[in-house]
Amino acid sequence: MKSMNYIKVEFPSSSVNESFARNVAGCFAAQLDPTLEELGDIKTAVSEAVTNCIVHAYPDKLGVVLMKARILPENTLEIVVKDKGVGIADINKAREPMFTTGGDERSGMGFTIMESFMDKVKVRSTAGKGTTVTMRRRIICRKQVK
Amino acid sequence: MKSMNYIKVEFPSSSVNESFARNVAGCFAAQLDPTLEELGDIKTAVSEAVTNCIVHAYPDKLGVVLMKARILPENTLEIVVKDKGVGIADINKAREPMFTTGGDERSGMGFTIMESFMDKVKVRSTAGKGTTVTMRRRIICRKQVK
Amino acid sequence: MKVFCEKKNGRMRILLSGELDHNVARGVMSSIDALIDENLPRECILDMGGLSFMDSSGIAVILRTNKHMTDVGGRTWVENCEGQALRVLDAAGIDRVVKVYSK
Amino acid sequence: MKVFCEKKNGRMRILLSGELDHNVARGVMSSIDALIDENLPRECILDMGGLSFMDSSGIAVILRTNKHMTDVGGRTWVENCEGQALRVLDAAGIDRVVKVYSK
Numbered sequence: 001m002k003s004m005n006y007i008k009v010e011f012p013s014s015s016v017n018e019s020f021a022r023n024v025a026g027c028f029a030a031q032l033d034p035t036l037e038e039l040g041d042i043k044t045a046v047s048e049a050v051t052n053c054i055v056h057a058y059p060d061k062l063g064v065v066l067m068k069a070r071i072l073p074e075n076t077l078e079i080v081v082k083d084k085g086v087g088i089a090d091i092n093k094a095r096e097p098m099f100t101t102g103g104d105e106r107s108g109m110g111f112t113i114m115e116s117f118m119d120k121v122k123v124r125s126t127a128g129k130g131t132t133v134t135m136r137r138r139i140i141c142r143k144q145v146k
Numbered sequence: 147m148k149s150m151n152y153i154k155v156e157f158p159s160s161s162v163n164e165s166f167a168r169n170v171a172g173c174f175a176a177q178l179d180p181t182l183e184e185l186g187d188i189k190t191a192v193s194e195a196v197t198n199c200i201v202h203a204y205p206d207k208l209g210v211v212l213m214k215a216r217i218l219p220e221n222t223l224e225i226v227v228k229d230k231g232v233g234i235a236d237i238n239k240a241r242e243p244m245f246t247t248g249g250d251e252r253s254g255m256g257f258t259i260m261e262s263f264m265d266k267v268k269v270r271s272t273a274g275k276g277t278t279v280t281m282r283r284r285i286i287c288r289k290q291v292k
Numbered sequence: 293m294k295v296f297c298e299k300k301n302g303r304m305r306i307l308l309s310g311e312l313d314h315n316v317a318r319g320v321m322s323s324i325d326a327l328i329d330e331n332l333p334r335e336c337i338l339d340m341g342g343l344s345f346m347d348s349s350g351i352a353v354i355l356r357t358n359k360h361m362t363d364v365g366g367r368t369w370v371e372n373c374e375g376q377a378l379r380v381l382d383a384a385g386i387d388r389v390v391k392v393y394s395k
Numbered sequence: 396m397k398v399f400c401e402k403k404n405g406r407m408r409i410l411l412s413g414e415l416d417h418n419v420a421r422g423v424m425s426s427i428d429a430l431i432d433e434n435l436p437r438e439c440i441l442d443m444g445g446l447s448f449m450d451s452s453g454i455a456v457i458l459r460t461n462k463h464m465t466d467v468g469g470r471t472w473v474e475n476c477e478g479q480a481l482r483v484l485d486a487a488g489i490d491r492v493v494k495v496y497s498k
């Protein structure tokens with residue numbers, strides 16, 4: 001039996017790492033043989049989650065962002081994005097479309113996009129302690145023509 | 147002043163992660179605006195170092211591989227590849243061209259290639275405890291036409 | 293990320309190319325703000341045909357451009373959006389605020 | 396990683412395309428071994444024009460193919476190697492054992 005693969009990635013909350021993080025997620029997802037559309041969906045969701053750490057979790061300083069990914073049964077990818085930043089006081093409110101504390105530089109659509117691009121999005125947060133976003137997406141198994 | 151960027155990446159020693167690891171190193175190196183040739187050199191050196199963990203450090207089991215990378219002054223990239231595997235008894239011998247304990251599936255040219263593609267390669271190892279390979283490469287600053 | 297601009301008869305076409313994320317969004321916004329203030333166009337088209345990636349930061353760019361154009365008495369819409377960027381706009385339902393024409 | 400084969404008058408051309416690393420090297424080696432045993436060619440050309448990446452695992456593939464061809468009384472060389480893969484062969488000095496013709 002093939003043992004299930006995983007990665008753990010740590011990086012500081014600088015904006016330049018937004019593209020790094022989504023590309024790493026894409027490189028890891030590649031082993032599930034996703035379509036370009038599936039790959040795009042995963043990179044988009046990761047970009048949203050990581051940008052939230054950079055913009056909201058650590059507003060005035062650099063903090064540490066942890067991204068974990070693993071392969072679950074049934075060709076499912078799980079991605080966890082975790083910070084030790086300010087946390088979210090009201091998660092239900094935060095997940096509402098258009099809700100943002102980021103002013104007019106943010107749209108408030110981050111969680112909405114994560115939800116519509118992934119099969120499952122779980123948010124856990126403690127004010128002052130940090131936030132963990134766990135996302136899952138099943139990749140359709142295609143017949144391999146090789 | 148821009149603070150110096152870094153990443154830490156952990157993954158199991160399965161062969162499928164060879165391409166993952168070199169692509170992650172490539173994604174991280176991208177911020178130094180390397181040429182395609184420089185990028186190829188970095189990915190090659192990482193491929194060699196990570197393959198050594200997979201083939202030699204953990205010959206009969208899956209172990210953990212840790213890859214760290216950071217940006218040093220003067221546009222220099224440092225990459226550290228670390229395992230907690232069997233270790234190397236005689237490092238000087240191991241670094242000789244054509245020396246391999248891997249049979250005819252390996253060429254014994256891994257360290258030679260790391261050395262010729264990177265500016266600096268340092269190997270530290272303790273038999274039974276593991277091996278750490280530290281590599282540095284300065285990326286030539288090009289005039290940015292943007 | 294690159295921002296180009298074509299002007300013709302009070303219509304301004306802003307061509308965005310590359311990856312539009314939070315890291316570059318502020319720069320894109322201020323480029324667009326400057327172009328609007330300079331040219332005071334009646335119509336501003338955000339041409340997204342050259343984007344290889346866009347996340348919700350692109351939505352903020354669209355909304356802000358729309359607001360700025362409304363302030364100067366003009367109109368904004370999005371053209372040539374496709375693939376991943378179009379899926380982001382669809383998921384956000386931006387069409388209710390700013391018209392989106394795909395390729 | 397793909398391995399194709401063209402045969403003509405005792406000459407066999409093996410076309411390698413994709414990324415040649417340790418993960419795929421064993422499969423490539425056994426494909427080539429099988430092709431040599433089946434066709435017993437006088438000349439075996441490893442055509443590396445289609446490789447987008449190669450590390451020292453590719454050197455092991457070349458050396459092993461060369462040994463196998465010597466065993467069956469034939470010759471081996473490398474053709475169309477370029478870019479990153481060529482730099483790997485140059486760094487290893489493989490030319491002293493197997494001739495390398497670049498693009």
Ligand SMILES: Nc1ncnc2c1ncn2[C@@H]1O[C@H](COP(=O)(O)OP(=O)(O)O)[C@@H](O)[C@H]1O
Nearest residue numbers: 052056057094100101106107108109110111131
């Ligand atoms: N990692 C986080 N840490 C702290 N607050 C967060 C985090 N992620 C999201 N939030 C809060 O939730 C709100 C909504 O997030 P989101 O839907 O992604 O939209 P946006 O990022 O555009 O504001 C944010 O404005 C912020 O207040």
Ligand SMILES: Nc1ncnc2c1ncn2[C@@H]1O[C@H](COP(=O)(O)OP(=O)(O)O)[C@@H](O)[C@H]1O
Nearest residue numbers: 198202203240246247252253254255256257277
């Ligand atoms: N991470 C490692 N752990 C244990 N042994 C190693 C490690 N890296 C290299 N070695 C030893 O050094 C030798 C030479 O390595 P290298 O030059 O990379 O060539 P190759 O991988 O083709 O054998 C290996 O055959 C192995 O015995």
